[in-house]
Amino acid sequence: xxxxxxxxxxxxxxxxxxxxxxxxxxxxxxxxxxxxxxxxxxxxxxxxxxxxxxxxxxxxxxxxxxxxxxxxxxxxxxxxxxxxxxxxxxxxxxxxxxxxxxxxxxxxxxxxxxxxxxxxxxxxxxxxxxxxxxxxxxxxxxxxxxxxxxxxxxxxxxxxxxxxxxxxxxxxxxxxxxxxxxxxxxxxxxxxxxxxxxxxxxxxxxxxxxxxxxxxxxxxxxxxxxxxxxxxxxxxxxxxxxxxxxxxxxxxxxxxxxxxxxxxxxxxxxxxxxxxxxxxxxxxxxxxxxxxxxxxxxxxxxxxxxxxxxxxxxxxxxxxxxxxxxx
Amino acid sequence: xxxxxxxxxxxxxxxxxxxxxxxxxxxxxxxxxxxxxxxxxxxxxxxxxxxxxxxxxxxxxxxxxxxxxxxxxxxxxxxxxxxxxxxxxxxxxxxxxxxxxxxxxxxxxxxxxxxxxxxxxxxxxxxxxxxxxxxxxxxxxxxxxxxxxxxxxxxxxxxxxxxxxxxxxxxxxxxxxxxxxxxxxxxxxxxxxxxxxxxxxxxxxxxxxxxxxxxxxxxxxxxxxxxxxxxxxxxxxxxxxxxxxxxxxxxxxxxxxxxxxxxxxxxxxxxxxxxxxxxxxxxxxxxxxxxxxxxxxxxxxxxxxxxxxxxxxxxxxxxx
Numbered sequence: 001x002x003x004x005x006x007x008x009x010x011x012x013x014x015x016x017x018x019x020x021x022x023x024x025x026x027x028x029x030x031x032x033x034x035x036x037x038x039x040x041x042x043x044x045x046x047x048x049x050x051x052x053x054x055x056x057x058x059x060x061x062x063x064x065x066x067x068x069x070x071x072x073x074x075x076x077x078x079x080x081x082x083x084x085x086x087x088x089x090x091x092x093x094x095x096x097x098x099x100x101x102x103x104x105x106x107x108x109x110x111x112x113x114x115x116x117x118x119x120x121x122x123x124x125x126x127x128x129x130x131x132x133x134x135x136x137x138x139x140x141x142x143x144x145x146x147x148x149x150x151x152x153x154x155x156x157x158x159x160x161x162x163x164x165x166x167x168x169x170x171x172x173x174x175x176x177x178x179x180x181x182x183x184x185x186x187x188x189x190x191x192x193x194x195x196x197x198x199x200x201x202x203x204x205x206x207x208x209x210x211x212x213x214x215x216x217x218x219x220x221x222x223x224x225x226x227x228x229x230x231x232x233x234x235x236x237x238x239x240x241x242x243x244x245x246x247x248x249x250x251x252x253x254x255x256x257x258x259x260x261x262x263x264x265x266x267x268x269x270x271x272x273x274x275x276x277x278x279x280x281x282x283x284x285x286x287x288x289x290x291x292x293x294x295x296x297x298x299x300x301x302x303x304x305x306x307x308x309x310x311x312x313x314x315x316x317x318x319x320x321x322x323x324x325x326x327x
Numbered sequence: 328x329x330x331x332x333x334x335x336x337x338x339x340x341x342x343x344x345x346x347x348x349x350x351x352x353x354x355x356x357x358x359x360x361x362x363x364x365x366x367x368x369x370x371x372x373x374x375x376x377x378x379x380x381x382x383x384x385x386x387x388x389x390x391x392x393x394x395x396x397x398x399x400x401x402x403x404x405x406x407x408x409x410x411x412x413x414x415x416x417x418x419x420x421x422x423x424x425x426x427x428x429x430x431x432x433x434x435x436x437x438x439x440x441x442x443x444x445x446x447x448x449x450x451x452x453x454x455x456x457x458x459x460x461x462x463x464x465x466x467x468x469x470x471x472x473x474x475x476x477x478x479x480x481x482x483x484x485x486x487x488x489x490x491x492x493x494x495x496x497x498x499x500x501x502x503x504x505x506x507x508x509x510x511x512x513x514x515x516x517x518x519x520x521x522x523x524x525x526x527x528x529x530x531x532x533x534x535x536x537x538x539x540x541x542x543x544x545x546x547x548x549x550x551x552x553x554x555x556x557x558x559x560x561x562x563x564x565x566x567x568x569x570x571x572x573x574x575x576x577x578x579x580x581x582x583x584x585x586x587x588x589x590x591x592x593x594x595x596x597x598x599x600x601x602x603x604x605x606x607x608x609x610x611x612x613x614x615x616x617x618x619x620x621x622x623x624x625x626x627x628x629x630x631x632x633x634x635x636x637x638x639x640x641x642x643x644x645x646x647x
Contacts (some may be wrong), residue, residue: 160338160341160342160345161345163338163342163345163627164342164343164345164346164349164623165349167342167346167581167623167624167626167627167630168346168349168581168619168622168623168626169581169582169584169585169622169626170581170582170585171585171588171589172581172584172585172588172603172619172622172623173619175588175603175604175607176350176353176354176615176619177353178607179354179607179610179612179615180353180354252474256476259476259478260476260478260585260589263478263589264588264589264592264604265604265608266604266607266608276476276478279478279479279482280478291486294479294482294483294486295483297479298475298476298479298482298483301476301479302471302474302475302476302479305474305476306470306471306474309470309473309474310470
């Protein structure tokens, strides 16, 4: 926000310097942060809802050790409220002799507390989602700007690589990369980052193509600005709105992709409390034994993805109405 | 049009080559020698001689330099030979795929047809009744349909089927030609689970395409010459709106394929996706390579055909 204040502050100075000449056009005062937020809230109620849910989830992930009453990895031995005192497949609301008390969503096939695993799962999901889409989108954007700025043979070559990468369905490419790297959290992030490069580069490229033709690019070339200065100072900042939109959409996509990989057993290692992994252990054969095991992680994924998508939609509409329908 | 076709096809070849190089390279990043992996078995025992290792390397062709391996691999693929599986001795990968592919295709087509049957009327209704309760309900359903991961929809489908009908995923898959009714019963629920996200996607783009078309002058003309509203919608609006819907759905083919992998695993269907996952857990690289290359090439070809069709139907594309 501080960055945006500077040009607004510069305006009065300019008009003061040119005092003798009547200012033809006076900029309206810059909106404050509070006004901007209010504008967003009143204009985009659904987006605000999405932002609220997304923020809650981020807080939940950050404060997971405070919220979760059990250790997500530890096996609970004695259940007071269950038959045979067994905690395996314990039903929601079961109690154990442990000081931690109630098991809000029951326990899984290894008698671990589902609620605590779910809370810690938010960490895994958001961590993978944010890092993978941040890295993927940033590299994609760099590829896009380089491709457009240098044009010609560079553009043609880069675009063929993008064509090739884009022809792999997202999940198939991620699976293939995971097959090569092996199952681990870091490898999931690497695989998903690679997966989101080509689509980002492709969308950003079309935007950069339009920007390249702008007069201010010509002007900066005329004053002798170098390649990097033009790309980083002039081209990239003007695509920030689109970048943000793509980022939020890929974030939702990355969360689903991570869950899918873990569900298929090629993502995070099996003991890590990932929502997809939890679902896979609950799936098919076991779903009738303890349906809550399958319902809660699935709902968690759906709520997160839904909130980020809705937020992304709203950001897109507010920041740049021209972008409607671009992703 | 001719120059467009030539240009588009000309660009297709390098892309195809890059695709094969990428697949080849991704699976060569793996540390470790496939020959050691096969001889060592699951426990990683070391009771094999140097001679055995050298023989197996010669047999697999991994003793040759990497570029030679690549050229041999591509050359064989062009002749329809996708190599043999590492672990099922003498099992031709192409035979595996021949058995598995029809299942995947049938599942994909079935879900696409069912999704379109529901989604297109839904999208049209949502557009002509814009900003009514029905429109909002449709929009919420479509956003939810996109946000719900399809593996969760799959697991939930099984859960409700078991709960209310005592249904269980069949262990023995029946071919459509041998036992069509049985085959339909086996595929209908997986197809529904797979189709939810497609349904949501198609309904969304049908709605926006219809909204765009409904503001066109020729719709006003059609109305003002006294055509019934139903005729205006079906003959004039929907026909024009369907063009982007059909092409965009075509471009979504990749996502459909990603979905079949998951749905086949959940519903225990013997398709390509399940073959891919089994191959990955056993690190059976010839199988993985064959499937991934095949999918990528099909997507590339489909995109080429769609681009050309679209350019043929919509001349504005050709000149951009």
